[in-house]
Amino acid sequence: MNKGVAKKAISGVAAAGAAAMLLTGLSACGQSTAANKKTSDGKPIVTILVQQNTTQIPIGQMTWAKELEKESGAKIEWKVVLDTAWSQQKNAALAAGDLSDLNIRAYHPDDASQNPDAFEDLSQDMDKLPNVEAFFKEQPVAKKFVEVEGHLWVLPSSRGKAFSASGQHMLINKTWLDKLGLKVPTTWKELTKVLEAFKTQDPNGNGKQDEIPMNLRALPTDQLAGWWSPFLFMNSTGIATHFNSGPSGTGIYVKDGKVGNMMQTDEFRQVLNYLASLKKEGLVPDDWVTSDKYDSRNQVGGNTAQVGAVFGWDATAFGTVGSDLYNQYITIPVPSADGVSSDDTVWDASGVSGANEYEDYHMAMSSKAANKDACLKIINLLYSEKYSVQQLYGSTTDGYLEKTGDHSYKVTEKFVEERDAQKTPALEDRLAGWIPDADEFEGDKNLTSIVEADKPYAEQYSHLNGEKDYMPIYVRLSAADQTTYANNNTTIATTAMPLIAKMAQNGADDATWNSLQEQLKSMNIQQNVDLWQKAYDKYVK
Structure with a gap:
């Protein structure tokens, strides 16, 4: 699923059901004996662990997964583990060397490099993985993302070129701007004046001074920053963040090929002082630093907005695509800091680096898998276009996805309705596969939304000097x-x-x-x- 859906609250009922599957699955998710790795009619048995969340139906119920099993010629035993449980289970599984035959969105290259004997080095099996080889040929950064000293213990995923957009954006209520006769702010001083107007001029028109000029997400306690951090204002100073992934969350940045930590810079001090000025003027919530109300303040429902500006994914921070609140917001380039020219102002490099398109932990194979050839056949099928697109958007057989051309597809309203109901019949961003650059999709409102949200940043992206100004996703520590x-x-x-x-x-x-x-x-x-x-x-x- 996309990040917008990832923000939704976990359903207690679904969590209970998935937890039950977890208990059932993990009891058998380790290596089976050689004797019971074939069915009575001789089919190889392959166990596949999948990290899912509670907005998705169990993978074993997805039609495309049943068709994959049939085409592979194997008996697949699907083992579902919840996000919330896997963080606790993973280390125990690694310590015991108790891996399922195949593992989707479970182990990172760093996990494998520290436990190399537990994982199959898939670089030795590429002759049986032509779809993976084609993936790496078309998108070589994907291979660099997971390769460790020539080893390929884990395969990456790619959601496709549309997701080269960043997951970090600045949004402002355009309806409020228009009502008050204000322009989109381009500097911190202009932003402050706009926020002051949002506070005092009743832009939501309900006769109350209940507006929150800018809603900021609380600061984490275990690192400097993460998703939709107020420290995205660092980009206003010319230092690019990279908050989707990588070391940027601990303050690491790159400028002209030189690595530093933003916490040690004058620019960071400038951002701290600006944030403090917003609090002093009552333009952000008094409790924003520690508050857990970021989401609830955004999503008040109805058509009376409460928030003027925010850092978020896209306008789905306020409601579903097309809702009254969604339609009030636009994304804007980040305003320049005092003393910084627009030519030096940049934007978070997560999108241009591929951090939103690729993930590095989407397929790992146990070195102890009894039916190695069957496992490799399944991996190759998963990385075919046929199964990659269905992992992303659901089965073509069930009418969730329609094939409209050689590399063109239509996401149906049926799929959108199921996703909105938090019964998604696909893995979405958890896919163990890749979407070729030639593929085009229509009908996914969320995809269109994020693509449109990223367009205002084209100019600020152009101010980045490529990989000299951000840490590439494929750089890793030993x-x-x-x-x-x-x-x-x-x-x-x-x-x-x-x-x-x-x-x-x-x-x-x-x-x-x-x-x-x-x-x-x-x-x-x-x-x-x-x-x-x-x-x-x-x-x-």
């Missing part, structure tokens, strides 16, 4: 360096985040700022920068 980096970050987050939260609310005065800088130095932040510089220099040619 296993030893990853451990060092993670240990340092645990200490940094515990100490630094309370100070950062304080400054985001009250301003970065000299004493607090200097204290932060001294503590960062003492907690080996430079070592983290050096590790990522070493990795960047190794992978970026």
Whole structure:
């Protein structure tokens, strides 16, 4: 599924049902004995673990999955595990070497590099995986994303070129702007004036001063930033974030090929002071730093909006595509910081780097799989166009997806209705497959929405100097360096985040700022920068 759907609350009833499947599945998800790896009529048995969420029907009930089983000639035992449970189960499975034959969206390349004996090195099997080979030929960055010292323990996914859009956007209520006769702000000063008008001039027209000029997402406690972070304002200063994935969430950035940590920059201090000024003027919620009301403040329902501006995925932050609230919002380029020209202002590089299109943990095979040839045949089928598109949008047999040409498809209203009802008959973004560049889709309102949401950033993307200004998704630390980096970050987050939260609310005065800088130095932040510089220099040619 797409990220907009990922934001929906988990259904308790569905969670209970999936938990029951988890208990049933995991009891048998390890390696079976050789004797029971074939059916009574001689078919090879292949166990496939799939990490799903509760908005999807179990994969074994999806028609395309039943057709895959028939075409593969194997008996597939599907094992569903919930997102919420897998984070606890994964380490235990790795420690025991107890992997299912195939594993979808379960193990990262880093997991495999630290437990290489548990995983099949698929680089040795490419003669039986022509669809994967075609994937890597057309989209070589996908291979670089998962390859570790020549090994391919895990295969990536690609949702297709449409998802090269970023998952990070700035949205503003265009209905409010029009009512108040205001233009889209292009600088922080203009943004502040717009937010002040949102606060005082009753733009939602209900006669109450209940507007939230800008709704900010709470700061995490375990790292600096993540999805829809207020620190997307760093892009206003010319330092590009990359918050969909990678080390940007811990402050790592790249500028002109040089790695640094944004927490040590004057630009970061400038952003902290701007955030504090918004709080001082009552233009953001007083409790935004720790509040869990980000989503509820956005999605008030009806047609009376409460929020003026926000960082989010797209206008689905406020309601489903086409709803009254959805239609009030547009995405806008991030306004430039004080003293920064529009030519130097950039935008989050998650989209242009491929971090929204690709994921690196979508197919892993156990080195102990008894029916290796059957497993490889299933992998190759999953990475065919035929099954990739159905993993993304549901079965063609059931009428969820219609084939309209050689590489063209129509997503039907039937699929949209099922997805909106949180009974999605497909894996969506969890697919173990790839969507070729030639493929075109119509009818997916969510896909159209995210593509349109990203268009206003074309100019700011052009200000990025390619991979000299962001960390490419394929750059990775060695296993030893990853451990060092993670240990340092645990200490940094515990100490630094309370100070950062304080400054985001009250301003970065000299004493607090200097204290932060001294503590960062003492907690080996430079070592983290050096590790990522070493990795960047190794992978970026």
